[in-house]
Amino acid sequence: MQKLNLLEEPVQKLFIKYLMPSISATLVTSIYILADTLMIGRGVGPVGIAALNLLLPLFSLFFGTGMLFGVGGGVLLSISKGRRDEQAAKEYFTVALWLAVAFAVFYIAGGHLLFKPVTEFLGRNDTMGNYVDEYGRVLVTGAPVFLFSAFLQAFVRNDRAPKVSMVAVVSGGVTNVVLDYIFIFPMKMGMAGAAIASVIGSLLTVGILLTHLTSPDNTLKVVARPGWKKAWEVVVNGFASFLLEMCNGVVTFLFNRQLLVYVGDLGVVVYGIISNSALIVASISNGISQAVQPILATNYGAGRKSRLKETRHMGEMAVTISGILFTGIGLLLPALVTAAFVKPTAEILAMSVPAVRIYFLSFFAMGFNILYGTYFQSVMKPGYSLFICMMRGMVINGILVFLLPIAFGVTGIWSVMPVTEFVTLIICRFLLAGQNKKLPSST
Incomplete structure (x- = not known):
């Protein structure tokens, strides 16, 4: 298979080649949680969805750590290749790999030792306690699999093999969807069955991704003395990706706590529906961003300024279309969105219909914010990317989730994300205007 030439082939052609594999990879990753939610909602009930939603921050932690080292090392690998420095590229892969191994061991050990206090902190109660135990114990056991799924996806994609990544995920x-159905319905394994299906699906993904390491096109090589100061560079450059993934967990945690205070378990059920919808939209936005990332990083390393701008504009067009589509679905079909996850009662619909309409307004700006975070990461401005993630993932919504409900009740909770995303978008445009003046000259 002929490898893509990221410095010479037309940007539009490269973007199209990366787009579907990247979206497929990120979207199918979200299906692990989405399939669990759909099957649990139908096979276990609303309390099962509430329990799953409380555990989502742990999944975000495992997957986000894979992104931390995978994207952090992958961007630096692509920049090194753009500069024709193959030794540095190998060193970045090596240190990122060993960091991933160390954290995988830590998560599986610490996760089981601290399982009860961690899940109590996340908000478990007596109603959902057994469901949390059934799903969570399996989830923690599979932590290394989830971590390496994200890690290898990023490196294989940056090694110019996006189709391998797509096939894997x-x-x-x-596999996860099929096993979800088998384990939950015919075999009556409940929450544990859903979690086991997710682990097996991710294990298959990792197995397929590993085949790239034995292919003739593979350039991901481990070296004996990688230069451990590069580990800090990997962490700094990948931290925004980690935070982007963790934003999902942080937002889920904050919303769950506030909804339990204002409306009880029903609010968590409705938010479980909304957060899974948001996961799909975020996955597509991430896919668009990951499609431009290797092109951006390689051309930045080679000083190709005009190709950087052209690549970013392609991403902006794609997230605009995506944002209009999903915002429209929320405004026009809120009851249908609800019915996709649970058999809605009148009580659930009364809360979910206005909640979906308000929350889905955030999807128009979300794609731009994710894209710009990836852009700054790819042009060696990880501080900007980190700032964007902090604003939309912790700072703005962390403040608003406590302030808006005081004035507007539960409606204020649903309004947090639209306000957060649009304020962040304004910040992004200011940062982008300043960065355009500092890009390297074209060569």
């Missing part, structure tokens, strides 16, 4: 996702 699609295969794992389909």
Whole structure:
């Protein structure tokens, strides 16, 4: 298979080649949680969805750590290749790999030792306690698999093999959906069955991704003395990706706590529906961003300023279309969105219909914010990317989730994300205007 030439082939052609594999990879990853939610909602009930929603921050932690080292090292690998420095590229892969191994061991050990206090902190109660135990114990056991799924996806994509990444995650996702149904319905394994299906699906993804390391096109090599100061560079450059993934967990945690205070378990059920919808939209936005990332990083390393701007504009067009589509679905079909996850009662619909309409307004700005975070990461401005993630993932919504409900009740909670995303978008445009003046000259 001929490898893509990221410095010479037309940007539009490269973007199209990366787009579908990247979206497929990120979207199918979200299907692991989405399939669990759909099957649990139908096979276990609303309390099962509430329990799953409380555990989502742990999944975000495991997957986000894989992104931390995978994207952090992958961007630096692509920049090194753009500069024709193959030794540095190998060193970045090596240190990122060992960091991933160390954290995988830590999560599986610490996760089981601290399982009860961690899940109590996340908000478990007597109603959902057994469901949390059933799903959570399996989830923690599979932590290394989830971590390496994200880690290898990033490196294989940056090694110019996006189709391998797509095949891996699609295969794992389909397997997860099929096993979800078998384990929950015919075999009556409940929450544990859903979690086991997710682990097996991710394990298949990792297995397929590992085949790239034995292919003739593979350039991901481990070296004996990688230069450990590069580990800090990997962490700094990848921290925004980690935070972006963790934003999902932080937002879920904050919303769950506030909803339990204002409306009880029903609010958590409705938010479980909304957060899973948001996961799909975020996955597509992430896919668009990951499609431009290797092109941006390689051309930045080679000083190709005009190709950087052209690549970013392609991403902006894609997230605009995505944002209009999903915002429109929320405004026009809120009851249908609800019915996709649970058999809605009148009580659930009364809360979910206005909640979906308000919350889905955030999807128009979300794609731009994710894209710009990836852009700054790819042009060696990880501080800007980190700032964007902090604003939209912790700072703005962390303040608003406590302030808006005081004035507007539960409606204020649903309004937090639209306000957060649009304020962040304004910040992004200011940062972008300043960065355009500092890009390297074209060569």
